[in-house]
Amino acid sequence: MRLTRRRSLLLLTTSAVLLASVLVYLYLMSKADESGTYTQARDLIRQIKQNDSQWENEILKARTSINYNYDPLVWPVVEMKRLWRAFESIETRNQHGNSPAWRQAYADYQQAFEEKTNYVERFKSHNAVLRNSLAFLPAAADGIQAQLGQLADADALRLHNISTDTYDLMLSSLEFAQMTTDDKAADILVGLNKLAVNKERLPLEFHAPIDTLSNHIALILREQPKVNQLLEQIGALPVAAHLDAIAMMLDRDERTALLVNQRYHFYLLVFSTLLVLLLLYMAVWLLRSFGEINRVNRALVVANDELEQRVARRTQALTQASAALQREIDERKLLESQLVQSEKLASLGQLAAGIAHEVNNPIGFVSSNLGALGSYFARLQDMLKAYRDAEPAIGPATLQASLVKLRSEMELAYILDDIPLLISESKDGISRVGQIVRDLKDFSRVDSSQDWQWANLHQGIDSTLNIAASELKYKADLVKQYGVLPEVECLPSQINQVIMNLVVNAAHAMGTERGTITVRTGCANDDKVWIEVADNGCGIPAQSLQKIFDPFYTTKPVGQGTGLGLSLSYGIIKRHCGEIHVHSEVGVGTTFRVELPVRQAQAAIR
């Protein structure tokens, strides 16, 4: 799979590179062959030619003028060299010089140019001395003529002949400069010979000027043909023709290049069209596959979403189940502990009820005995009083005295006073024991502990408070604010247990100072009653408030609290379909409020 993918990628890249190369190749081939270069090259050749003709022009000028400045004959050489270098640098880029024809053309031109330069150099040298001598000739001849004129003593005819010969020689020389022919050269040679002969006939002071003249004429004779020959050679050098040839080759190449360009232009056009078509096809194909991909993508997204939702739902269900399980476990734990507790309480209740029952009998007869004892003693008192009144009547004084003494010793008067008191106190005590026993019986209700009964809540509360009194009396004052309550269907012993828990907790909440515990009751409406146990103790901090109904949660020192009290109470109230709330403020106090329905929904209980 991967191998094929890599291979297809390679194939794609290769073909893309191939197509691009073809495109670039065609583009390069069709590019209007640096026509700038062509015009530049063409222009350079034109300029070289122009310099060449200027050069020839200057040569012609140098040929005819006296005191010529030869700088203009130097400049074209420099300029032509410079232009040729520029041309060559362009042409090297153009790669024309590679073909033999071009190399030949270059070589031809360069050779012709070199030769021309050489010839012009020679021309300059020879022309300079030739011009100089030609310019000097008339003056030289004039000088001799003037000197001849000063010769007074000589033969006039001979002098005339010499003068004519000199003049002729000069003229022949000047003509020779105009028309260089062998005849004229021969004439000059004859003239020079004549001059040499004439020199011998003339005085010595003539020798130097004549020598000078003949030297210069000899120079003309020598240099003029050379100058002419050089000029011919220069004229014969086809520099311009070679330049024309190069220009023509440039033109021809340009035309060929143009044709090639046009052809490649056409190819490029065709190729581009094909490429565009290919691109269009690929674009369509791509669009289609994109559509397909999008569709699949969307389906995937939808499936994914569904899956996620399902997972979420399942997770939620799982969480819920787990929570329910936890709750169930908690409830079970609670129920278990409640069961333990209620079993304990039940047995305790039974025990208490048993004891109460057993204690009730002795209390009964102690109480009735005490009653009888009281009335008996009253009668006994009367008897004793009668005896004392009868005392003075007793004969023997000694007996009388001993009776008085005995009476005072045993403080009979006090005893008589105290006994009724003792009896009444005992009666009171025994009645209180009876009350306690009754309360115990009430609290435990052993007889009907797990049965729903219609009960007077106030009675239960009072019993509970009495039992707890020992717990409370050193810590708080108890205030009862009872409303009017109907009988409530409940499990009285359990409700009592709740009240006991709340009251004991309230007592524990008291600090070192003595506080107040208020128990309130009331009717919320026809079928709901409430009981409140409020204290002004230390209060419960907010963070603990949430946990007080949790099982085993306690703030008491280890060993003192089970942490089950409030949890049990909560369970009991829930079982009664009631509610238990707490409102607490740290440092101010805590109020527990229990709400109970008057009537239990039967079905819910059974």
Add this chain to the structure above:
Amino acid sequence: MPIHPPFRTCAGVLLLLVPSIGLAQAIGGPLTPLPAVPALAPERVELGRKLFNDPRLSSNASLACASCHRLDQGGADGQVRSLGVDGKPLPVNTPSVFNASLNFRQFWDGRAQTLEEQAHLVVQRPGEMGSDWQVVVQRIAADPSYRAGFAKAYGKAVDEHTLQDALATFQRTLLTPDSRFDRYLQGDTEILSKDEKYGYARFQEYGCIACHQGVNIGGNMLQKFGVLGDFFADRGNPTPADLGRFNVTGDEEDRHVFKVPSLRNVAVTAPYFHDGSAPTLEAAVDVMFRYQLGRTPSTDDKALIIQFLKTLTGEWEGKPL
């Protein structure tokens, strides 16, 4: 040829038509004043100046260009023949470096077409600087200040071509403008004395000007030494250098052919000729009259011409040479 009135009129007309050239042509004939010193890249000129004075160009680091071409001695050294790197005299007299860039070729025999070529040949020639360009490039490239200078001026490392270019560029600035004669050509006709003007007239009449013309008053053509007489036979002791351009071309026609030297600063560049055989201007003018012009001037004319030649001395760095 004296300047005749009709010619002047003609020149006046020319003057109206072609102002500056017309004027120069009118007064100077085939002579033209020096152009302005060209504005070349200053970094390159400076490098060239440094190289020109640097003896490391010669094989044993004993000779710089400036050793023979002393800019305080007219661009030459006043010797008949300067001593080369081996302490032996060179074959020819040292020509002035001043205005050399205006010569159409370099060396007495015109061997070099350009100043670059001239530098190339002089450095390598045994007995002259006797060095080797590879060595020179190495030595110069080893100098950090040169390396930095070349990098700045040429944007590349030191090599044979940049070295030669720097030298040539510097030499192109070695022009000596403001000679009295140039100022005369430029229109200050009062600056020459009457004798000097006559001297110029004689210079033309006798035909000196046939070869010594153009902007450099010579230096633009080759000429045979001894057109109208055999100088070398008369001088004696022929040397290979006497063959002149023949040594370059091997062409019989080039025997004893030399480049016509420039006459600018001629009064301060004695001795004269390729062999330094003329110690004074007088001697040189004599030789020229005898062997090149084939004429005998009057003593006055010769003196006038020499007076004219002395007006050709220009200035360099604001001071007359």
